[in-house]
Amino acid sequence: MTSFMSKIAYCYFWLTGYKKKTSDxxxxxxxxxxxxxxxxxxxxxxxxGIKSEVTKEIICGCExxxxxxxxxxxxxxxxGGSYCEQPVSQHWQFCxxxxxxxxxxxxxxxxxxxPDHTFEVAYEYLTExxxxxxxxISPEKITLMGDSSGGGLALGFxxxxxxxxxxxxxxxxxxxxxxxxxxxxxxxxxxxxxDPSLSADGLRHMGKNWAGNVDxxxxxxxxxxxxxxxxxxxxxxxxxxxxxxxxxxxxxxxxAEKGISINYIEEDKMNHCYPxxxxxxxxxxxxxxxxxxxx
Numbered sequence: 421m422t423s424f425m426s427k428i429a430y431c432y433f434w435l436t437g438y439k440k441k442t443s444d445x446x447x448x449x450x451x452x453x454x455x456x457x458x459x460x461x462x463x464x465x466x467x468x469g470i471k472s473e474v475t476k477e478i479i480c481g482c483e484x485x486x487x488x489x490x491x492x493x494x495x496x497x498x499x500g501g502s503y504c505e506q507p508v509s510q511h512w513q514f515c516x517x518x519x520x521x522x523x524x525x526x527x528x529x530x531x532x533x534x535p536d537h538t539f540e541v542a543y544e545y546l547t548e549x550x551x552x553x554x555x556x557i558s559p560e561k562i563t564l565m566g567d568s569s570g571g572g573l574a575l576g577f578x579x580x581x582x583x584x585x586x587x588x589x590x591x592x593x594x595x596x597x598x599x600x601x602x603x604x605x606x607x608x609x610x611x612x613x614x615d616p617s618l619s620a621d622g623l624r625h626m627g628k629n630w631a632g633n634v635d636x637x638x639x640x641x642x643x644x645x646x647x648x649x650x651x652x653x654x655x656x657x658x659x660x661x662x663x664x665x666x667x668x669x670x671x672x673x674x675x676a677e678k679g680i681s682i683n684y685i686e687e688d689k690m691n692h693c694y695p696x697x698x699x700x701x702x703x704x705x706x707x708x709x710x711x712x713x714x715x
Contacts, residue, residue, distance in 0.1 A: 422689045425699040430661070430691060433616035442502075442622030452535060452629075455504050459533045466512050472519040472526070479552065480545040485528040488519035493561045494553055495519070495526045495713055496589070498546075498577075500568025500598075500693060502623060503630040504534045510696040511567075517706060522713035524563070527553065531573070538632035539573075539641055546577050550586060559587035563713050564652070567693045569630075571597025571656075575643040578651050588652040593709060595657050596693045599644040599667045601627030602636045607663050614661045617692050644671055648680050655683040655712065657705060659690025 433439075441447045463483050465474045472487040497515050499507040507528060515526040529549060531542040553562060566574035571594040578592055603624040612620070631641050639646030644667060648654075654675075658668040665686070672684045687694065687701060695705035 423700045426690070426694070426701055429694075429697050429699055430616055433691060436617075438617055439615075439619050439622075442626075443619035445625075448622055448625060452504060452626075455533070456536060459504070459506060459536065463506055463530050465528075466509060469509065470512055470516045472516050480548045482532060482545045482549075483530040484549060485530070487515055487526040487528070488523075489525050491523055491525045492557065493522070493524040493563075493713070494557050495522070495524050495563045495565055496549070496553065497526060497528055498531070498564075498566035498570035498574045499528065500566065500570040500596075501533075502598075502626040503539075503569045503573075504626055506530070506533070514696055514706065518710055518713060521707075521710040524713055525557075534626065534629035539630055539634070540632070542573065543577065543580060543640060546573075547580075547584070547586075550577075550581065554587060560590040562589045563591050563593060564589040565593045566597065567595035567696060569598045571595055572599055572601070572641075572643055575599070575654075576640045576646065579639050579643055579646040579648070582647070582650050588650075590652060591712065592652050592654045593656075593712065594654070595695050596659065596662060596664055596668075597643075597656065598623070598627075598664065599671055600642040601631065602642060603627065605666050605670070607666070611663055611665070615663045615692065616661075618663045620663060644674070648675055649678060651680075653681075653683070655685070657685045657687070657695055659687050659692060659694045661689055662692035664692065 441451055465485055475486045475489050477484050495518050499511040515528055519526040531545055564574050575597055603620045607620050627636055637645050658665050675682050695702045
């Protein structure tokens with residue numbers, strides 16, 4: 421049974437009007453221009469609500485925040501936001517909690533955003549960041565993690581690490597990763613009606629901005645088309661009330677067909693990226709994730 425707070429969160433997402441804003445072409449264009457202006461300004465960590473010590477470095481021209489720096493383990497976190505939004509409070513709070521409860525250095529990587537930048541710039545940055553981290557911490561003691569678009573980027577980057585023969589992280593943990601930016605999977609009306617935040621049309625447009633002139637089926641953009649063999653152990657969380665659930669099940673099936681074992685958690689009636697929100701179901705997930713990182 422879903423919690424009362426989860427039902428409140430579900431209503432809140434509808435009330436924000438985000439889905440309509442990103443699905444309507446005129447409103448979406450205005451919103452993207454607003455984001456373009458925001459993304460050209462420096463990013464700062466929240467001044468309130470974060471208990472970990474936060475330091476900032478510039479790596480490859482990108483702001484990189486370290487929470488609880490100096491530990492023997494690390495969490496490299498890639499935040500979501502359709503590749504065009506900066507991290508929100510839930511991202512910072514999650515990293516803060518993991519830094520403290522799992523006793524790790526949580527790294528909030530602020531990769532460059534669309535439409536001013538495409539994925540190539542993000543991969544260059546993440547490669548340099550990965551080299552820096554693994555020079556200081558053993559790769560097997562680093563957890564690679566992301567949500568939504570950041571989850572897709574994390575999985576694509578893990579596949580890319582294998583291609584360029586750099587070491588894999590100790591594990592990969594993903595919340596509702598965006599696995600296929602082509603958005604070619606047909607979404608039944610019944611599923612679209614219960615998803616309060618994701619718009620296939622909006623995501624398709626934002627995905628093209630992120631891809632630039634590269635085919636959206638490239639695994640660095642849509643990791644579901646990549647090779648999952650030889651990657652670090654994968655744990656993935658999805659909710660049944662998100663349109664990404666269809667590609668999630670497709671990903672699970674592909675892994676099974678290739679004999680690749682993943683830890684797949686599908687939560688009934690949960691929304692997109694539900695583990696990040698202030699609901700009991702998320703609290704349970706965050707405790708489990710902290711325990712996985714702490715091992």
